[in-house]
Amino acid sequence: MSRMIPSARSILLAGATVAALGAAPAFAQDVTTQDDAATTPIAQEIAGDEIVVTARRREESLIDVPISLSVVSGDLLAEQGAPDITALQDRTPNLTLQIARGSNSTMIAFSRGVGQQDPLWGFEPGVALYIDDVYVARPQNAILDIFDVERVEVLRGPQGTLYGRNTIGGAIKYVTKKLGNEFHATARASYGSFDQIDLVGTITAPITDTLSVGGAFAWYQRDGYGENLTSGVDQYDKDVMAGRVSVEWQPTYNVFVRVAADRTLDKSNPRHGYRMEGNGGLPAYEPLDSVYDTRAGAGDDNRVMSQGVSATAEIDLSSELTFKTVTAWRNGNTDTIIDFDNTPDPILDVPAYYEDRQFTQELQLLYSGERLQGVFGLYYLNSRASGAFDTVAGAFGLTILTAGTVDTKSYAAFGDFSYDLTDQLSISVGGRYTKDDKTGSVYRQNFAGIRSPRFGNSAAVPGLLRTDYTNDRSFEQFTPRVSLSYQPREALNFYASYGKGFKSGGFDMRGDAILTPTTVNGYEPETIDSYEIGMKGAFLDNTLFFNLAGFYSEYKDQQVTIQSPAAGGGIASFVDNAGRAEIYGFEAEARMVPSRHFSANLVVGYTHADYKEFFTYIAGGTTPVDVSDQRVFQNTPKWTANASATWSEDLAGGTIAFTPAISMRSDISMFEYASPLDQDSYFLVDASLNWTSADDRYRIGVAARNLTDERYRVGGYYFPGAAYGNSIIGYYGPPRTVTGTIEFRY
Template identity: 45%
Template sequence: MKNCLSHKLLSSISLGAVLLTTSLTQGAYAAEGEVMLEEITVTARRRSESLQSVPVAVTAFSADALGKVNMTDITSITESVPSTTLKVSRGTNTTITAYIRGIGQQDPVAGFESGVGIYLDDVYLNRPQGAVLQIMDVERIEVLRGPQGTLYGRNTIGGALKYVTKRLGDEPEMRVKLSGGTYGQLDGLASFSAPVSDGLKVGGALAYFSNNGYGDNLTTGKNQYDKDIFAARLSAELTPSENFFLRLSGDYTKDNSNEKSGHRLQVSNNTNAPVLDNVYDTRGGITGPQEVSQKGVSLAMELEVNDMVTLKSTTAYREDDTETVIDFDALAPNDFDVPAIYRNDQLSQEFQVVYEQDKLNGIFGFYYLDANAMHSFDVVLAGLGVTAYTFGDVNTKTWAAFADVNYDISETFSVGLGGRYTSDKRTATVLRQTFLGANSPAFGNDTAFQIAQPADFTESDTYKKFTPKVSLKWQPSDDMNLYASFSQGFKGGGFDPRGDDRAKDGFLPETVNAFEIGLKSTFAEGRVKTNIATFFSDYKDIQVPGSVGVDSDNDGVEDTFVGTVTNAGKAEIWGVEFESTALLSENLTANVNLGYVNADYKQWLVQDVDISDDKVFQNTPEFTAYMSLNYAQDMNMMGGEGVLDLIGSVAYRSSTHVFEDPIPLLDEDGYALVNASIVWTSEDGGIRVGLHGKNLTDKHYKVAGYNFPTLGLEGSVTAFYGAPRTFTATVDFKF
């Protein structure tokens, strides 16, 4: 029955795609009296190219399109990108969980590389903490699906998200945007840029995002799901000559939002506390420091040696600090509470040589990263009178040499060859101790008595791999691009910094062999564009991090948990993605994006027993769909001025599993989100006023959770939910 419904849904959506074919990604413009879709330029292959000519599955969003529908952070775009999940991690406000085509990272703890790379102006963000980037001062956002390694600094096995800030203009410019809405939302953004002298420009932006939250903590009285985020950026650009460019930039973000506890999905085991009616409410009783800050500085340089050769260098340093408290049991008693500290820093250097000639184009690069990730946390089970303390420190030193070359064999046919050699060295120090009492000495309890030390080790290993890439592209006309590619992805192994002494054996690297065939077309005299990609991935030694409850003293009660990492043997992932934009009339633009992913474990051995039939892929819905309509009316034709946009969209995601095991109480059934915007833009683009409604049907949908049903006295099965129905009014001025 489920398969039948899925087939009917896909069939109906496909029919809609034929009839309709977002304004989110493309607009329209007039050329010699004709109206056609605007051409989008991306840098997916580290050089400027038309989106339709790039032999890569990529979705791009312009700053204008993002602003028109009031996207506030990078997770907002997940609704309209096929086969992609971007969301705020459980129990946090600014940590990201990202999956593309079934590949990602569920648990944002130290010691694990993300399967999806997040890049801020070509700087790879090594840790997910603070990576929910607020959208401000942006030029465009690109989402690349599939392994990336021959073009980018850090190899990423699942895909990459590129956040590109705009370069400073030649004329002084200032912008102020104010937003207000339901749940006490109040946002403000101010940015400026100005030339200081010949060849020197400076610019910056300040932003504040806030709301009062969607629920209440019934124990502490604090707001739940609130937002209190300050962000700033400052940059200076120097062009001492026509062939040399330098940009020095820095950014800072501070998140002072309240701690976020989950909503219990089961009656408590000991006190029989009932399930709350409001899914955004909680009874979590833990209090303490709750603060996340991140900052970074980067220096980018470009030197055009001649018409064919450009040298590039990107040097960057970043760090972030998190102090947080997590109430796993989501109850007033201190039954399963975790105060935690995270510290991350990274230093990276990338060199590139870009070669562009009539028939031969290529990039040759070197990348180095020295990164450290540390966490320190207590697992306090006061009802049992014990605390487990964990300290984990993981250092990563990696370097890589990569190249990607494309040669035009003829005017219509080209071939691409690429390769990457990666060396990852991982060193981990792990200390686990068990104490009697609430909290350990590291978190203020100097009288705590140590009764066990399950882990105390320092281990190191190096993981090396060469990964190739081959692509073929046939472009018989300017309106058609057929391509095929093979690429191999690699993610190094490591050591679980939450484990006991068994974790010193480490976990293996994972690899994927990815095949893709795509067709990009433009027809109807430039009024319709369609992109279709089919893919198959052979995924091996998959790293699946998790946590399990442990009965350390064999009294029948789970009194702590330890981290576990499984290298699941084999899986196959295949699917189809369809993206289409059509100018149905001079005023009406339509968009349909569809994704189908079939992700299936083929081998998962536990003591020589294959349990793959019982396992599922996390955060990978089988179907994703997005449809939007944008009606743009020139008000000058109606006696007014400016342009009025009426925008409506529907985004659908089929049922999604939170963990590698099906958990009916936590897993989310399929759901749809309906959004709408009314936006007026002045004729010169200097003023924009909008009213935006999100999740208009007020759908309550789970996005993450914890599953420890028997740990402690109360047990913990809790969920976190996406935002309810909201309305926001915006006013945007540009001077």
């Protein structure tokens, strides 16, 4: 069901994927030049003769893909002690991948300056997450753990042609392991700092020659990095259970069917923050000993659940033509609370509830001829995102209840085809037409009292109705992509490409029709035009592998969420289409493999993002003002870098490998304006030591992360002023941790 690749290309691609799985994507290595390489950890990453990726929605060789792309194996992430997919941030250039402020499992992703920090229902992410071929529309519980995953592909730049409307910054593809038709099982147990306990198990059982069933289960438990000094419960703890079951059926050589279901339940305590500034007129408290401690008094209830079912079928209609269908349903719900002031009193508390569900259907027709390869597809999404939250302003004895829903129906047709003009020169042309129909309902009302009836206070007295409307809008866009590739030799590829990205418009679920009457009209889509040139190659007798990509993007009508205190205890929220920006930069990735006992990686990313126009309302004005000279891009460090090396030796019937790594991120702004929450540049130092048996059945490992115990902010809330308790609140990345692991494979 996949395009066969000639033997020489297979060898090239095997090496390319080895390098990619070692955190430097799309490299090439001819492992036949090293007689004894088969026993090394590097060679163990090679899985068969044919290595393929699905970055362009069809199976093809990694070296042929004219996209800046990183691929990291699940095994490598596990060996290096990655807590979850946020570890990709350390090894992928120009990527920010973090747990959202005030959350344990909500994903915030930015790539090349493009993303979305606000996870409220109705807002669309700028970097899309896919589990296999299924788009995950909402960021809640999207911080996926490392279990039953074959690889993660990170595609940088707009992917709107093949992946749709919300891949304006890129896409992250979490690819799970297929079952196959042989019995195997794995068990992994880890114990680490803060009484961390991870238990992961998988099993595959063939029922017949054509039918296999399998499952994976993971349980993650960890005490907190800090403590809530008001309630006594742990802060930054972890309590997650996740499972996945699947069935694969291949009744004939040309038919393959897979049905999979997954469920994740996160019952970790809500993640409260650390007060950065003063008391704002509140009682004086002793300074906290740790940035992971808090005095939040809003409560400790938190529950996040997500689940889904998918069915995938592939039918080879001929040697050149394959039909594929992907049907999926997902839903999730969240009960949580955010204490914005982080004091025992209800100065600024927000209990919240989220619920979402989605149905998607995708049909693909894939063609693989001698010179022409490509895919044509149709896509449909039907989704609802809804929720409610209280904004409790205790100093005013006031609560504002906000609730609403957004229903979305999305239709798309897409195609992408590559044609080999010569043996060395090929062109790829694609496009996607997308139409979104959205219906938004927003309700917002004042209540006298602490919390509204929706969140437990039946005695609250209804007051001013601030927002109550239902509106619908349609958005449509054509997003083309074209690229040209030139391969002067088999291990060297030059390419140039242009692509357009599109993120749908919508309705502001926080919109206050009294403070901002135009909120009932919604906001417009944002678009990006991106140009990229790149090179992927192997040099010095296949001991040095080097990738380089340069990009330039024109970003228009960027959707920016602005929240600021308002008179009377409210918070004014509105979505601006900011105007126009230019983004340019590069990504360089190098890997050196001089011998089977040593390898080294270097990854460097640079992003320069500059607003050219940023129109917004300020100081209660009624005319938009251009403040582009006062605005910066959030979650976008100019420089990102990672360096690592691996030494390995034969030992006791296996191989022992030691890998130190250091990553750097330059200064980061948390918002589009300067604030005390902005994070200075910082370095993180990690190291891992793993012994693997020669038959790959046993592994014993130790992984240390953030060895220097660096304190660095990953998010925050900024509500200065006495009425809001001077709520300038920071959230922090993990401290130093050490984890030991034993793994068995049968």
